[in-house]
Amino acid sequence: MRAGELARLLDGRLEGEEVELSGVAPLETAGSGELAFLREPGRAGELLHTRAGAVLVPEDLTADEKVSTSLIRVKDPYAALRRVLEHFHPETAPEPGVHPTAVVAPGAELDPTVSVGPWAVVESGAQVGAGSVIGAGVFLGRGCSLGSDCRIHPGVVVYADSVIGDRVEILANAVIGSDGFGHSVEDGTFRKIPHVGRVVLEDDVLVGAGTTIDRATLGETRILAGTKLDNLVMVAHNCRLGPHSAVAAQAGFAGSTIVGAGVQIGGQAGFAGHLTVGDGAVVGAQSGVIKDVAPNTFVWGFPARLHKETLQTMANTARVPEVRRRLKEIEARVRMLEEGRSPERDSQRGE
């Protein structure tokens, strides 16, 4: 595809020579027939060194006049990259049909357009909607329901009774609907509470590789529409996350925590149970959240507080040595006053 054509397609503007593009590559390694991508204005200097045929850049980027590569200026280079990649790398869904080695129970209802990979197990009562792809070795438990156009990657385990919407994607070896971690203590030993609730993943949810989402004790654990979970995230029983929130890798939620709409959560952040995180909040990486987070606030730290308070605390701590030095000085001056001396006279005496 020619750069000019691409620019038009992306509602952008080509600056520089027309060039034929056959693929997309990182700025550092792209060749003269490839499109690259630059998102951060602060990295504009790298345009001087790239050999890319053309580069997607923000429309208002200030580029050095010595830049010789063609630029395609667009409003949102990341969104443009998405469209370009979808063009150059269209998804290759497997053919519909059930692999002969898959074990599909008689009572399961699969749309004829569904693809089921080798060694998959679909138990009785499970339903899978049009265009969904069930990968190799996937386990779908009794009475699960999947919508249309889902992508369930190899090794995923979906326990019985889980309800999954349309266009949900679950990456390899994730686990949906495992029993929650709840035990009564009776005569000094733990007795497991049966977890008879379920997991609901609404439309357009993404679940990362190795992530685990526990079923509810009673009722449901629910991931709301459009919410994206990265790899190795842990969602405990009865949580409710989203809609349209994003959770980075290795974050963990204890039981019954509620996270609102449009929330962004950093990697390795942890949440105590029974908390509420308000809409639009941002939680920094590795935060330890032990109380509610107000909407549209940015919290960070251990324990998590407003980001600016955490920075202030760190600054305060750093000032303790200065405080001690000043305190020592003032103690000396007070001693001199008590002894009837003045610092001026002392310094004249060479002290």
Add this chain to the structure above:
Amino acid sequence: MRAGELARLLDGRLEGEEVELSGVAPLETAGSGELAFLREPGRAGELLHTRAGAVLVPEDLTADEKVSTSLIRVKDPYAALRRVLEHFHPETAPEPGVHPTAVVAPGAELDPTVSVGPWAVVESGAQVGAGSVIGAGVFLGRGCSLGSDCRIHPGVVVYADSVIGDRVEILANAVIGSDGFGHSVEDGTFRKIPHVGRVVLEDDVLVGAGTTIDRATLGETRILAGTKLDNLVMVAHNCRLGPHSAVAAQAGFAGSTIVGAGVQIGGQAGFAGHLTVGDGAVVGAQSGVIKDVAPNTFVWGFPARLHKETLQTMANTARVPEVRRRLKEIEARVRMLEEGRSPERDSQRGE
């Protein structure tokens, strides 16, 4: 079942109208034919809004006189919930027998009452006791031994020579007996130490989804009776945890750490190697434990110290701004004294 009958069964007391109950549901969503559950006295106000037919509550709960739902007062509502859920939702174990697609090695010894799911692999020398259920796609390595009434969920990998007791439950995609992370450094490169020890899971142990327990270098990694591990926990080689301890999700133990009896460990807590955590200790979530923990103490923080010390440290840090303000004031007053002035006279001059 009628509420009065249930109350008798649970050694409890029915307060309010008799009612027929057909299931259990959360307090917020339960209908008039359903039993709900309230554990925390602080949430007693919610009884005014529920439509539940009856609610399990602590025997000494003070409820508003306007509460119209029936209450079943019991000593331990959580233990009562367990018994009720077991009554309404009895476990439906699969039929005994080996699925035709499972690959069971000639030398494996399975009790006739064992159930083995599709695509499971049981290698030679493995033994599985009466009533155990091996899920779909489970891998049991050479010479593994499982007791009776175990539940090994889909996708679990149990490496060779692991020893598993009775009533052990391992949730989906967990890994038991992987090689420990130990390397000698020779000529600047890592050389893997063969890990020839094993993993032992004693009776009534629970292992959460995605959790990994490494085999010992020599000897064993042992989880003692009744200990419960949540999801995505990491137990390194030669650790020894329990008995009757509980470890929340994403906690991690470096090599050779010993955790005693009845210990409670919060989510995302981390333990350096070769530590001892005493019986009855409590370790708060996200703690970084870098030295031994005394029995029956509550530690928290990074690094972990006695909980009250960590709170004290946080309070101290918060006081630094106040300290700086007072220090500035005292410096000004000392300067005045040194210059022969007094604050009273200064303030009279309008300063």
Add this chain to the structure above:
Amino acid sequence: MRAGELARLLDGRLEGEEVELSGVAPLETAGSGELAFLREPGRAGELLHTRAGAVLVPEDLTADEKVSTSLIRVKDPYAALRRVLEHFHPETAPEPGVHPTAVVAPGAELDPTVSVGPWAVVESGAQVGAGSVIGAGVFLGRGCSLGSDCRIHPGVVVYADSVIGDRVEILANAVIGSDGFGHSVEDGTFRKIPHVGRVVLEDDVLVGAGTTIDRATLGETRILAGTKLDNLVMVAHNCRLGPHSAVAAQAGFAGSTIVGAGVQIGGQAGFAGHLTVGDGAVVGAQSGVIKDVAPNTFVWGFPARLHKETLQTMANTARVPEVRRRLKEIEARVRMLEEGRSPERDSQRGE
């Protein structure tokens, strides 16, 4: 094998009686026919209590004269242990050949010496080199390439186009090449960026159980030669780690982070994206790394700073109570000076 023979083999020196050794066991449990191992000079006292036939110790260890067990003094006991264990426990690789239940696509190229376990799936275009072992239930996606003598353990998922070198070992249920976590925000919803890059694991890389390594958006995510990752580690898209670095369990790397050669990273450490960690650096457990780490430095803490600075900060915080006590005292003394009194006179008056 006799202890003297073993000492010669290990370039070591036998001290004490000759003894026949039939295996290796931990110092605490070894019997008279077993070899044990002691690495840390601080634990030398334990030699008094062991019943081991012989113990591998550092060549310059000072042992109590009452120690009666034979000692094999070697330069590096851990490296010696490796050699001994390899001798007593040689790896038992499975027979070459493809298990009849494995699904190998027509276009896949497997060396005749490769072993493929039950229920494995090898998609078209995949290549596997001589002597490699593909475990039960492993999934190798389209166009993957594996070198020789690899060990891919049960349940591992390797996504399409991954490139894996020689002698790479991947433990159970790890995931290689899952899509990175990148979304553009368009009209208030997340749109997934297609991840068309790949993962490259160079020679002698180890990937722990349950670890996930995401493919690059463009270009590659690369683990360089000899680098070892423990269990449940998360490596995001476009990271580059190694060579010859070690990453302990549950550590996590956000996108595009670069870690140099010979770096040691503690468990549960987290790295923000687009950082550089210099060669030879050491990052303590649970650190939160939010800026570049200089080569050959030791950082620790949240956020990570030089280890000694973090210790200093902790010490400073601990001194705040002392500062407040001294400040209160000095305020009292200044008040007395302002009032024209002296502490001596006050104390005479009994105040």
